Amino acid sequence: MSLKAFIHVQHLLGTGHVVRASAIGRALAARGVEVTLATGNRIPQTVETAGLRIVDLPPVRTVDARFNRFVTPDGREIDDDWRAARRQATLDAFMSEDFDLLLTETYPFGRRPFAFELDTLVEAAKSLPRPAFVATSIRDILVRKQEIHKEEWMAKRALASYDRILVHSDPEFVKLEASFPFAKDVDHLVRYTGYVGGANAPEAPEGLGEDEVIVSCGGGAVGQHLLEAAVDAASLSRRAEDTTWRILAGHDIADDVMETLLRRAPAHVAVERVRRDFPSLLKRARASVSQAGYNTVLDILNAGIPAVFVPFAQIRETEQQQRAEALAAKGCAVVIPEKTLTPEGLAAALDDALALPRNPFQVRLGGAQASAEILLSDLKERFS
Structure with missing residues (x-):
């Protein structure tokens, strides 16, 4: 039995x-x-x-x-x-x-x-x-x-x-x-x-994600400010203005927000909903820009790429900030407070992350x- x-x-x-x-x-x-x-x-x-x-x-x-x-x-x-x-x-x-x-x-x-x-x-x-x-x-x-x-x-x-x-x-x-x-x-x-x-993720179509900047905010309803800043930051980065920025919005991000992001996005910025092949995109990417949720951080660590974290820190949330700071202390990420996030600041943080020595940090x-x-x-x- x-x-x-x-x-x-x-x-x-x-x-x-x-x-x-x-x-x-x-x-x-x-x-x-x-x-x-x-x-x-x-x-x-x-x-x-x-x-x-x-x-x-x-x-x-x-x-x-x-x-x-x-x-x-x-x-x-x-x-x-x-x-x-x-x-x-x-x-x-x-x-x-x-x-x-x-x-x-x-x-x-x-x-x-x-x-x-x-x-x-x-x-x-x-x-x-x-x-x-x-x-x-x-x-x-x-x-x-x-x-x-x-x-x-x-x-x-x-x-x-x-x-x-x-x-x-x-x-x-x-x-x-x-x-x-x-x-x-x-x-x-x-x-x-x-x-x-999570589950074994499907492999992304050939070439997708290659040398891209992957911007994500998890699968839920938060992260609109990060997505909006990334649309503008894509043209301001000195180290990543020559590549595709792929912006992935959670399923619960409102449709009208998605329409605005698509309308504002320059030619080298792709905007779409979060994908099941997200982990394989990260493994091919130049860098990641994201919040610091549990699953996202795990996928980034597995990919071993430079990262910018903008921890979700509204109201009394402390969890993502603590996780992001712990990773920054290991020398594998740059952290920007959500409350001071601007396109200029995000672009500068990404440039700083791309300048970090490759220092993959392994966790159990x-x-x-x-x-x-x-x-x-x-x-x-x-x-x-």
């Missing part, structure tokens, strides 16, 4: 959360586990979900980076009735089968506004006649909270209800304590997996596979 896993993921602005969750799901499925992925937002077409059973929960997204107002696809703000329906849908999906493993992506180290749903889910898992093994999946760097008691709550919640904390990082590069002050309290639950990449990879092996070992110990 095969093991069964239930993975819950809620991405709100970017797509990194669902990319990691689906990658771990596929790694478990490849090892014979029946995997259900319950998602609270639309899964982008660029995310591979083959081999997973997908449960579409009532979808929701955030209004902005404050993460304190949430709306349905038609723009209605969620209310108590919506929360009750969402909680019941999640519980029904989980109780429909006898799951051996519950994996909550981020929670309780984030997504606290969804505690109304996730606490019920975790309690259900722990209350089964044969309690499920409960684990959480978190990225390399957490967003710091202004109130220390919220971070203390995260540790207490994990200690009370969780059996394992998977940290998708290379501890030689960044450890949990770099962004979480209560890391020592939960250290016995932590396992570092290495970085989690294979995080999805390592996560699957850790969890299977945990399950074997629990249920043997």
Whole structure:
């Protein structure tokens, strides 16, 4: 009888959360586990979900980076009735089968506004006649909270209800304590997996990406300012004005923004939506200009090309800034604050990045596979 896993993921602005969750799901499925992925937002077409059973929960997204107002696809703000329906849908999906493993992506180290749903889910898992093994999946760097008691709550919640904390990082590069002050309290639950990449990306058509500057802002709805600055910066760079700039916009960037970018773009600038062959484009490119999201940075490190990072840093976001600065300290990137971004500054930063000595920085990879092996070992110990 095969093991069964239930993975819950809620991405709100970017797509990194669902990319990691689906990658771990596929790694478990490849090892014979029946995997259900319950998602609270639309899964982008660029995310591979083959081999997973997908449960579409009532979808929701955030209004902005404050993460304190949430709306349905038609723009209605969620209310108590919506929360009750969402909680019941999640519980029904989980109780429909006898799951051996519950994996909550981020929670309780984030997504606290969804505690109304996730606490019920975790309690259900722990209350089964044969309690499920409960684990959480978190990225390399957490967003710091202004109130220390919220971070203390995260540790207490994990200690009370969780059996394992998977940290998708290379501890030689960044450890949990770099962004979480209560890391020592939960250290016995932590396992570092290495970085989690996405699916094997298709190869780009021959010649595409060759010696280009690839500008990207992830697969979500943020990054418009970066894309607009890049359109103008393409004609200002001294070291890269002679090559194609390929600007890739997330699927949730508005159509009217895309039309404006296309209209303003000079002849040597291509503007299109984000592509599944993005990693192979990077490997052929002269340089990358991007935000500093988890998956994008991983693709850039794999490509080993010079990079300019413009970290997403709206409201209280700290995660991308910390990741970008850590890479800049390794001598393989230049960082520009989002709030001071101009076309002139972006062009100058790219010229500086292209002047850096080639210094590829390697991090531990294979995080999805390592996560699957850790969890299977945990399950074997629990249920043997």
